[in-house]
Amino acid sequence: MAVWTLGLNHTTAPLDLRGRFAFAVDKLVPTLQGLRRDLSQRISQEPEAAILSTCNRTEIYCAADQAATKDTLHWLAQTGGVSAAELLAHTYVLEGNEAARHAFRVASGLDSMVLGEAQILGQLKDAVRAAEQAGALGITLNQLFQRSFAVAKEVRSSTEIGAHSISMAAASVRLASQLFEDLKDIRILFVGAGEMNELVATHFAAKQPKSMAIANRSLDRGELLASRFGAEVMPLADLPERLHEFDAVISCTASTLPLIGLGAVERALKKRKYRPMFMVDLAVPRDIEPEVKSLEDVYLYTVDDLASVVQAGQAQRQAAVADAEIIINAGVQSFSHWLGQRDAVPLIQQLQNQADAWREAELARARKLLARGDDPIAVMEALSKGLTQKMLHGALAELRGAAPEHREQTMHTVQRVFLRKER
Numbered sequence: 539m540a541v542w543t544l545g546l547n548h549t550t551a552p553l554d555l556r557g558r559f560a561f562a563v564d565k566l567v568p569t570l571q572g573l574r575r576d577l578s579q580r581i582s583q584e585p586e587a588a589i590l591s592t593c594n595r596t597e598i599y600c601a602a603d604q605a606a607t608k609d610t611l612h613w614l615a616q617t618g619g620v621s622a623a624e625l626l627a628h629t630y631v632l633e634g635n636e637a638a639r640h641a642f643r644v645a646s647g648l649d650s651m652v653l654g655e656a657q658i659l660g661q662l663k664d665a666v667r668a669a670e671q672a673g674a675l676g677i678t679l680n681q682l683f684q685r686s687f688a689v690a691k692e693v694r695s696s697t698e699i700g701a702h703s704i705s706m707a708a709a710s711v712r713l714a715s716q717l718f719e720d721l722k723d724i725r726i727l728f729v730g731a732g733e734m735n736e737l738v739a740t741h742f743a744a745k746q747p748k749s750m751a752i753a754n755r756s757l758d759r760g761e762l763l764a765s766r767f768g769a770e771v772m773p774l775a776d777l778p779e780r781l782h783e784f785d786a787v788i789s790c791t792a793s794t795l796p797l798i799g800l801g802a803v804e805r806a807l808k809k810r811k812y813r814p815m816f817m818v819d820l821a822v823p824r825d826i827e828p829e830v831k832s833l834e835d836v837y838l839y840t841v842d843d844l845a846s847v848v849q850a851g852q853a854q855r856q857a858a859v860a861d862a863e864i865i866i867n868a869g870v871q872s873f874s875h876w877l878g879q880r881d882a883v884p885l886i887q888q889l890q891n892q893a894d895a896w897r898e899a900e901l902a903r904a905r906k907l908l909a910r911g912d913d914p915i916a917v918m919e920a921l922s923k924g925l926t927q928k929m930l931h932g933a934l935a936e937l938r939g940a941a942p943e944h945r946e947q948t949m950h951t952v953q954r955v956f957l958r959k960e961r
Contacts, residue, residue: 539678539880540605543637544614544629545590545597548651551628553842557823558618561591562792566668573598573613574674580609586676588669588683590644592661593706593734593822593841594651599641601678607631638873641682642866645690647699648859651841652706652848654699657737659690681876689869696865697858707737709847710818710839711745714786717816717837721745724816727784729753729777729798730791731763734820738788743767751784753777755791778802782809790820798826800833807835818844896928930956 546556561569570587577600578584585602598610611629615622632640640649645662647654666683669675675683694700711721718724726747728735731754739750750769753776754760760771772780774797781787781802791797798817803826807815817838819826824840831838904921908914933952940948 539601539603539877541599541601541634541637541678541682541877542605542607542610543597543599543632543640544607544610545595545640546625546629547595547597547649548842548845550630553822553824553840554828555618555620555628556594556596558620559591559596559614560593560822561589561596563591563664563668564792566591566665567672569617570669570672570674573610576613577602577606577609581606586669586679587672587674588665588679590662590665592658593820595644595649597644599637599679599682601676601682605633607633634877635870635874638682638685639866639870641686642689642869645686646693646862646866647690648693648862648866651845653856654858655705656694656700657705657733659687660733662686678877678880682873685869685873689866692865693862697861699858699862705737705741706734706820706841706844706848707741709844710738710788710820711741712847713818713837713839713844714742714816715745717814718785721747723748724785725749725751725783726786726788727751727753727781728763728769729774729787729789729825730821731756731759732790732792734790735788736763736766738790738818738820739763739767739769742786742788747786778805782806784815785813786816786818787826788818788820789825791825793821793825794823796824796827798830800827800829803830803833803836807833893929896925900924900928 546559548556566589570589573587573589574584577587581602581604583602585600585606587601588599590597590599596614598614600606600610611626611631612622614629615625618625630640643649645659647656647658650658662683666675666680669679714724715721721742722745724747726742726749728739728750731752735752739752743750750764750767752760752764752769752771753774754763754771755774757771757773763769764771777797781798782805787798789798803815803817812835814835814837817826817830817836819838819840822841826838828840830836900921903924904917907917907920933956936948937945937952
């Protein structure tokens with residue numbers, strides 16, 4: 539069984555390219571079904587598949603009788619509207635043990651922008667649930683991911699990998715504190731009511747800002763988040779007319795197009811008499827047009843801009859990486875051993891079926907002999923001799939017919955199989 543991973547992340551691809559390959563969670567099921575149909579036309583089977591898509595990465599995990607890395611690359615390139623050659627320059631392709639090692643490192647937070655961050659584990663579990671719903675998760679990938687969750691749990695409980703980590707949410711607050719003298723004096727708008735904005739809102743709420751508002755397409759979802767923080771909720775359609783009211787804007791939605799354009803921000807600045815605005819765009823693809831960053835009184839940060847901030851404490855956490863890698867190596871070896879055993883399953887089944895057929899044949903012959911009145915002891919001896927001869931026939935034939943140059947190896951193999959000492 540072949541296992542492979544194709545991906546791009548914050549270290550291999552710029553933000554705008556990553557945005558082309560961002561898949562919303564609610565779109566993963568049909569996307570996976572399309573991927574499997576496409577690959578089945580090339581490798582004559584529907585592979586197992588799962589897609590992990592976050593702000594910092596998009597990764598495809600597959601398993602099939604044979605690897606199809608080039609076909610997977612072409613499918614992803616076509617999906618994102620770029621050439622395969624262009625995409626290849628920004629992706630990584632891993633197979634077998636290295637694919638497993640990568641999955642374990644991702645789940646454990648060792649491959650994240652924020653070393654040791656825990657959010658990726660929940661995102662990976664969401665990806666697995668989506669693969670299950672799509673009927674795309676078979677025995678092999680299920681084992682890979684369940685083992686990755688177990689490894690991540692051991693890494694987190696046995697090492698200091700998560701100590702001193704600074705999340706994207708905390709980094710946003712830290713940057714805002716550098717711009718505004720006192721966060722208690724500012725009004726904050728959160729565009730989107732998803733998990734990331736919930737985390738950021740939690741951090742900002744601890745600073746007791748003057749007011750907080752949630753703008754969301756679904757007012758019900760917005761009201762649910764707003765009620766946690768005593769915030770106002772507003773329709774997303776009101777955003778252009780009310781943007782000027784807010785000193786800080788944090789946006790993270792699943793929109794495929796920018797929600798906040800250059801013109802809207804220019805009008806807001808004019809109404810604010812050019813008092814500075816702090817903006818954080820945590821969405822991939824972008825929620826805020828990149829041209830906004832050129833405005834003199836706007837301080838716009840993207841997920842990639844936060845990288846230098848979230849690296850604080852990196853040196854303290856690096857000491858735990860070596861310990862984590864030991865745990866991951868053990869997990870990779872265990873998965874590799876399991877995968878090797880899976881390759882032997884068809885042969886094991888054939889052996890068991892053959893042995894059952896021999897047993898049934900000898901039992902049928904013994905029953906006939908007993909029915910005609912033969913001595914039971916003689917029948918039992920004939921049954922045991924018949925089974926023994928059938929089981930040894932293949933090995934004895936190989937020994938007698940082996941070519942001289944292969945005879946010694948054949949002898950060792952037969953000896954190992956039939957003359958094993960019981961422990």
